[in-house]
Amino acid sequence: xxxxxxxxxxxxxxxxxxxxxxxxxxxxxxxxxxxxxxxxxxxxxxxxxxxxxxxxxxxxxxxxxxxxxxxxxxxxxxxxxxxxxxxxxxxxxxxxxxxxxxxxxxxxxxxxxxxxxxxxxxxxxxxxxxxxxxxxxxxxxxxxxxxxxxxxxxxxxxxxxxxxxxxxxxxxxxxxxxxxxxxxxxxxxxxxxxxxxxxxxxxxxxxxxxxxxxxxxxxxxxxxxxxxxxxxxxxxxxxxxxxxxxxxxxxxxxxxxxxxxxxxxxxxxxxxxxxxxxxxxxxxxxxxxxxxxxxxxxxxxxxxxxxxxxxxxxxxxxxxxxxxxxxxxxxxxxxxxxxxxxxxxxxxxxxxxxxxxxxxxxxxxxx
Amino acid sequence: xxxxxxxxxxxxxxxxxxxxxxxxxxxxxxxxxxxxxxxxxxxxxxxxxxxxxxxxxxxxxxxxxxxxxxxxxxxxxxxxxxxxxxxxxxxxxxxxxxxxxxxxxxxxxxxxxxxxxxxxxxxxxxxxxxxxxxxxxxxxxxxxxxxxxxxxxxxxxxxxxxxxxxxxxxxxxxxxxxxxxxxxxxxxxxxxxxxxxxxxxxxxxxxxxxxxxxxxxxxxxxxxxxxxxxxxxxxxxxxxxxxxxxxxxxxxx
Ligand SMILES: [Zn+2]
Numbered sequence: 130x131x132x133x134x135x136x137x138x139x140x141x142x143x144x145x146x147x148x149x150x151x152x153x154x155x156x157x158x159x160x161x162x163x164x165x166x167x168x169x170x171x172x173x174x175x176x177x178x179x180x181x182x183x184x185x186x187x188x189x190x191x192x193x194x195x196x197x198x199x200x201x202x203x204x205x206x207x208x209x210x211x212x213x214x215x216x217x218x219x220x221x222x223x224x225x226x227x228x229x230x231x232x233x234x235x236x237x238x239x240x241x242x243x244x245x246x247x248x249x250x251x252x253x254x255x256x257x258x259x260x261x262x263x264x265x266x267x268x269x270x271x272x273x274x275x276x277x278x279x280x281x282x283x284x285x286x287x288x289x290x291x292x293x294x295x296x297x298x299x300x301x302x303x304x305x306x307x308x309x310x311x312x313x314x315x316x317x318x319x320x321x322x323x324x325x326x327x328x329x330x331x332x333x334x335x336x337x338x339x340x341x342x343x344x345x346x347x348x349x350x351x352x353x354x355x356x357x358x359x360x361x362x363x364x365x366x367x368x369x370x371x372x373x374x375x376x377x378x379x380x381x382x383x384x385x386x387x388x389x390x391x392x393x394x395x396x397x398x399x400x401x402x403x404x405x406x407x408x409x410x411x412x413x414x415x416x417x418x419x420x421x422x423x424x425x426x427x428x429x430x431x432x433x434x435x436x437x438x439x440x441x442x443x444x445x446x447x448x449x450x451x452x453x454x455x456x457x458x459x460x461x462x463x464x465x466x467x468x469x470x471x472x473x474x475x476x477x478x479x480x481x482x483x484x485x486x487x488x489x490x491x492x493x494x495x496x
Numbered sequence: 497x498x499x500x501x502x503x504x505x506x507x508x509x510x511x512x513x514x515x516x517x518x519x520x521x522x523x524x525x526x527x528x529x530x531x532x533x534x535x536x537x538x539x540x541x542x543x544x545x546x547x548x549x550x551x552x553x554x555x556x557x558x559x560x561x562x563x564x565x566x567x568x569x570x571x572x573x574x575x576x577x578x579x580x581x582x583x584x585x586x587x588x589x590x591x592x593x594x595x596x597x598x599x600x601x602x603x604x605x606x607x608x609x610x611x612x613x614x615x616x617x618x619x620x621x622x623x624x625x626x627x628x629x630x631x632x633x634x635x636x637x638x639x640x641x642x643x644x645x646x647x648x649x650x651x652x653x654x655x656x657x658x659x660x661x662x663x664x665x666x667x668x669x670x671x672x673x674x675x676x677x678x679x680x681x682x683x684x685x686x687x688x689x690x691x692x693x694x695x696x697x698x699x700x701x702x703x704x705x706x707x708x709x710x711x712x713x714x715x716x717x718x719x720x721x722x723x724x725x726x727x728x729x730x731x732x733x734x735x736x737x738x739x740x741x742x743x744x745x746x747x748x749x
Contacts (some may be wrong), residue, residue: 226734229525232537235736242728242735249733255513256527393533453564456531 138417139430161308161421168304168363179278179364192294194221202234202391205301208372222247225282228256234391244380252285255338265331270471273316284340303362306418316473317480326477344483400438501718503724517674519642525734536570538738547577551600566592572694597622613661623657624666642670651690658696660693665695674723684714704747
């Protein structure tokens with residue numbers, strides 16, 4: 130297969146499913162455009178839509194809080210919290226601690242909760258169990274190790290929302306800076322069947338306290354109790370640079386350099402495991418989104434991509450820490466990096482049925 | 497050291513960290529290695545790490561966990577839990593831990609304090625004492641994580657261990673543990689006045705001002721805090737924190 134890169138964004142044929150039109154523009158930036166065009170903030174009545182959403186969230190509050198926000202210390206979730214307060218909402222902040230927090234992330238959360246006067250609950254996952262599941266995903270050689278975290282965050286938020294009688298989760302997901310994602314570069318996060326199958330095959334511990342949620346349970350919650358996750362940033366014109374500047378100025382917040390680098394594991398996963406083992410450079414996705422969002426020029430993005438994702442010294446020390454925490458020897462870890470990837474679909478999965486359902490859900494989510 | 501030491505006190509239960517309230521209801525707060533990495537970046541003065549099960553279950557120190565922790569720590573660490581003999585102390589110090597904390601041993605084999613001080617120097621030997629306030633304000637030393645009364649008077653006990661060669665006393669007010677309602681100043685005063693060695697105040701710290709009280713009014717040489725450095729707000733959300741250097745400097749002026 131010959132190499133090709135989009136003339137507008139920086140997505141290329143490292144995504145096997147990418148397609149280009151006759152002028153060399155790729156399918157990803159086109160879908161970015163389409164998704165942005167559909168989002169509430171692009172409509173002429175964007176202001177009314179947001180006001181109506183806020184009114185609905187407030188009106189449906191049953192307890193002390195009207196919504197729940199997952200705080201990671203990263204830009205998107207921090208900005209959601211900031212906006213929620215600006216909009217007069219009463220959020221419960223939940224931080225999910227999976228044992229990989231960086232000091233900077235924790236410090237950002239501290240600044241947020243203090244300055245915005247947020248009530249905070251930390252969902253601390255049992256590290257021994259979590260580690261065992263992460264280890265299983267390494268042993269399974271599947272690409273989406275982050276599914277172990279992402280699934281649990283959502284499940285934990287659902288659990289806590291229920292406990293506190295909250296109907297809305299305000300999520301940081303947004304079309305402006307997160308539209309592009311090749312299918313093969315991640316797996317469906319709610320594929321509980323897949324997660325459990327991998328853990329059953331490779332794990333040493335039984336899943337006891339790790340929070341899980343099945344798609345059936347999610348659907349039930351949504352349709353029976355009107356429980357839902359709202360991508361609130363899609364109701365606002367969202368620019369990453371502006372969000373960072375606002376958070377810095379208003380809350381003393383600090384950037385940690387790199388999307389999702391607030392977690393030590395995520396940094397290593399994105400900047401080393403993905404490129405090394407799976408031939409995936411996620412920076413292409415983030416930069417392409419930013420190009421489409423008018424925040425970065427293509428020239429600058431290309432220059433950024435020429436740099437290695439890790440400096441030598443940071444890589445060495447992070448690698449040692451990651452191996453130590455996960456209980457892999459350097460030799461085992463090298464063998465892992467060199468072993469071929471295995472598809473998530475080689476293990477039991479209900480992702481295909483679920484994705485079909487999600488497509489329907491996406492169509493109705495702004496209603 | 498220019499100012500008074502401010503020491504996070506972490507409780508180890510098995511391989512996880514917990515935080516208790518009045519020595520009860522241990523709440524899981526996560527992986528010690530991650531917590532220590534964060535405390536490293538926050539440049540804390542010193543850490544006290546106590547294994548709450550090691551003595552109670554009679555297992556002795558878990559050297560594997562101690563080694564992992566020692567390898568991760570940039571700051572000086574004092575370890576306590578399950579230590580009953582010199583050989584264990586030797587091993588722990590060799591792993592890179594700066595001080596050992598003796599508690600149960602002070603009741604069962606007080607001669608261990610002298611022997612350890614003789615071999616490793618008093619500066620490496622901390623004796624911890626857990627004290628409960630009884631009716632009519634009388635204090636009593638408790639052992640086995642506050643479950644067994646000893647009938648001992650704290651001042652007499654502190655004097656004894658100090659004479660045996662302890663280099664420091666880690667003094668915890670059981671009734672204040674995890675409450676963040678402030679230190680037991682009366683208790684700190686009584687002990688600090690009586691012994692010639694440094695007293696580390698523990699139990700009850702909830703704000704920076706409490707540190708100043710413990711040292712300026714109570715006479716403590718150093719202060720320790722648990723809940724204050726790991727919890728935030730009314731839901732006690734786990735959030736590792738440590739005061740900024742400026743704030744601490746200000747507090748002890
Ligand atoms: Zn493109």
